[in-house]
Amino acid sequence: MEKEESVIKAIEEIASQLGEESVLVDDLDRSAYSYDASGMQAVPSAVIRPSTADDVSFVVEVANKFGIPITPRGSGTSLVGGPLPVSGGFVVDMQKMNGIIDKDEENGLVRVEAGINVRELNEIFPDRFMPINPDGAGFSTVGGLIAEDSASPLSIRYGTMGDLLYGVEVVLPNGEIILVESPGPPSRRSILNLLVGSEGTLGIFTSALLRLPRRPENRIAYKIELTDISDALILQEEIEKSGIGVSAFEVYHNYKELVEGAGTEAVAFIEISGTQECIEIWDSRLKSILGNMEFPFESMTEEKADNIWEGRKNLYEVAKVREEALKVVSLRVYPSLVRDTVQEADRTGSRLKLPVISVHNPLLGWVIVAFLYNPIDEKEVERAERAVSNVISKSISLGGSVGYGLGAGINRITQDMDEGFVSLLSIIKETLDPSWIMNPGKLIER
Numbered sequence: 001m002e003k004e005e006s007v008i009k010a011i012e013e014i015a016s017q018l019g020e021e022s023v024l025v026d027d028l029d030r031s032a033y034s035y036d037a038s039g040m041q042a043v044p045s046a047v048i049r050p051s052t053a054d055d056v057s058f059v060v061e062v063a064n065k066f067g068i069p070i071t072p073r074g075s076g077t078s079l080v081g082g083p084l085p086v087s088g089g090f091v092v093d094m095q096k097m098n099g100i101i102d103k104d105e106e107n108g109l110v111r112v113e114a115g116i117n118v119r120e121l122n123e124i125f126p127d128r129f130m131p132i133n134p135d136g137a138g139f140s141t142v143g144g145l146i147a148e149d150s151a152s153p154l155s156i157r158y159g160t161m162g163d164l165l166y167g168v169e170v171v172l173p174n175g176e177i178i179l180v181e182s183p184g185p186p187s188r189r190s191i192l193n194l195l196v197g198s199e200g201t202l203g204i205f206t207s208a209l210l211r212l213p214r215r216p217e218n219r220i221a222y223k224i225e226l227t228d229i230s231d232a233l234i235l236q237e238e239i240e241k242s243g244i245g246v247s248a249f250e251v252y253h254n255y256k257e258l259v260e261g262a263g264t265e266a267v268a269f270i271e272i273s274g275t276q277e278c279i280e281i282w283d284s285r286l287k288s289i290l291g292n293m294e295f296p297f298e299s300m301t302e303e304k305a306d307n308i309w310e311g312r313k314n315l316y317e318v319a320k321v322r323e324e325a326l327k328v329v330s331l332r333v334y335p336s337l338v339r340d341t342v343q344e345a346d347r348t349g350s351r352l353k354l355p356v357i358s359v360h361n362p363l364l365g366w367v368i369v370a371f372l373y374n375p376i377d378e379k380e381v382e383r384a385e386r387a388v389s390n391v392i393s394k395s396i397s398l399g400g401s402v403g404y405g406l407g408a409g410i411n412r413i414t415q416d417m418d419e420g421f422v423s424l425l426s427i428i429k430e431t432l433d434p435s436w437i438m439n440p441g442k443l444i445e446r
């Protein structure tokens, strides 16, 4: 059967089961789903909007029958092309599935559909919250967070999404619906962890059981002007020695220059949180460290602290304002190698004539590098790809890994991992998804 013909037949079958309104085929709709926050583009043949796990299962079965690729999508805030249908086929938009199934306030447990977003999660319990808010604005969905094993500035204290996940319902690439959950708190996590961070390549999450932590009593955030990246390293050492309970620490490099056209080379944001008593002690310790180092800083409480983390979306907005796209890579290195990694990104950017912003978390050794480029200039696209590849190689040679938090997306991880590990991953993929219909072109190569 001709490819086009099989796509038409599959769309007809899906529309007759889910309803015409759940299948979008207009050019405008397809175009709206062809982007993520990276600014890269790939247009799907159709967008399917399921309402139940059974709908998802039906869609996957039909796609399997016709060999049509499927790309799950949450809110499309990925910075690495994760929800883009780079091999064509259908995008499955999970946002209609955003309900709360049940909750246990005492234990902070909540079972939700996978399309619910961080803002909605934050409204479930008055004294609990979702600490993983990667895009800063609360748009990311639970499905996207699990698929990327997302991290956030608060990951120092709360870990990544996998640490909050107690169980998941997933539709496998053959359409089977599986519940991976123990009756009590999870003990044998190996299968659950296999799915966490699988970037939509092993199945579509339809619901999840999460445990949300309590909101801390008090919070203070600090904005600190640094003269160069080495200052961040010294600051991190002093903080570690002092025993201050830092819950978030991020350094933005080159960012002010690109956004405001001026300013210091690096800006650090730190948050401390806890009881009033702890906060008072830590606040005075931190202020004395900052004073001794003569770093200009501003401190702020509660809502103003939230604005700081909302500021993360500027990373994406700077690209929009400049009408450019982002090639982003997320790396994790030992903290002592953060400076080398950031400097390598700078050198690569200036050699290839691409503006570069980096955000790093000194305590986690987590570095996000974003190169800005013009997506319609082929030469620039090629230079941006080379830039990412160069930073990945450098990071690996320093002993780093790729994909922490953000996922690898179209960057894939083949060059990052041991050959044996990659072949094990391929065997798992082949076993679960022999036709490679589930988000092909991401994470690993066929």
Ligand SMILES: Cc1cc2nc3c(=O)[nH]c(=O)nc-3n(C[C@H](O)[C@H](O)[C@H](O)COP(=O)(O)OP(=O)(O)OC[C@H]3O[C@@H](n4cnc5c(N)ncnc54)[C@H](O)[C@@H]3O)c2cc1C
Pocket: 036, 037, 071, 072, 073, 074, 075, 076, 077, 078, 079, 081, 082, 083, 094, 114, 115, 134, 135, 136, 139, 140, 141, 142, 143, 144, 145, 146, 147, 148, 149, 150, 151, 152, 153, 199, 200, 201, 203, 204, 205, 206, 312, 313, 314, 315, 316, 404, 405, 406, 407, 439, 442
């Ligand atoms: C300014 C900015 C800053 C960011 N900073 C961070 C950061 O610090 N840390 C971080 O982790 N991320 C960060 N991101 C990226 C992004 O917010 C996260 O990766 C987020 O988890 C994606 O959620 P989403 O719902 O938008 O998923 P999408 O972007 O729609 O999809 C992401 C991936 O998840 C898969 N997926 C989505 N839903 C499902 C599902 N139900 N089942 C199976 N697979 C699914 C997709 O196929 C894709 O591979 C940032 C984004 C922006 C715009």
